[in-house]
Amino acid sequence: MAKFSESIDRTWTLFLDRDGVINEKLDGDYVKQISEFKFINGSKEAIRKMNEIFGITVVVTNQQGIGKELMTEDDLKVIHHYMLSELALEGAKIDKVYHCPDLAEKNSICRKPNTGMAEEARKDFxxxxxxxxxxxxxxxxxxxxxxxxxxxxxxxxxxxxxPKEADYVCKSLFELAEVLAQSLESGI
Ligand SMILES: [Mg+2]
Known part of the structure; x- marks a missing residue:
């Protein structure tokens, strides 16, 4: 992280995926209700720590469970309301959550690896x-x-x-927050 982490300040933005980063990913299934949404250990604390480093934090999440009609937009709203309230209880904040409900085969502009959600965030912020x-x-x-x-x-x-597509790898969001906080503190 040393190469870039020392240059991070409040002008930087943190983009977070949701499933497998903030909450446990369900293999072969979608988080369709609050009871299926389990925070990964340390992820709330990690977001709180990173709120002190980054100016803006947003979530960009593919949710084709909606496109598959396994859940509705309203179901997702309830889940995200829960996620944001639980984070707030820990003093952690996400400025906005973007989701793409479309099926993979539609190759929709909003579905990652396409960049629609990032562009949307830049419009908002x-x-x-x-x-x-x-x-x-x-x-x-x-x-x-x-x-x-x-x-x-x-x-x-x-x-x-x-993987070759990534610049860095970390075991968890918590570990990333630790590494960033440490390198900023020590000015590495
Ligand atoms: Mg994921």
Missing amino acids: PAIDFKSSIMVGDSISDMQMGKRVGMITVYIHPDEEL
Whole structure:
């Protein structure tokens, strides 16, 4: 992280994937209700820490469970309301959550690896500069989206396998927050 982390300040934006980064991913299924939404250990604290580093934090999440009609837009709203309230209880904040409900086969502009959600965020927050942004995700499509717009990409993987599409790898969002906070403190 040393190369870029010392230049991070409040002008930077943090883009977070949701499933597998903030909450546990369900294999072969979608989080369709609050009872299926389980925060990954340390992810709330990580977001709180990173709120002190980054000026803006947004979530960009593919949710084709809606396109598949396994859940509705309203179901997702309830889940995201829950996520944001639970984060707020820990003093952690996400400025806005963007989701793409479309099926993979539609190749919709909003579905990662396409860049629609990032573009949408930049419209809402004109201070966003993709060159001063980090995309954190656990899928290659997250890394591809980040790269397409010129972001730094951080891959979340338990065994720290660094794919060619990513700049850095971390075991978890918590570990990333620790690494960033430490390197900023020590000025590495
Ligand atoms: Mg994910």
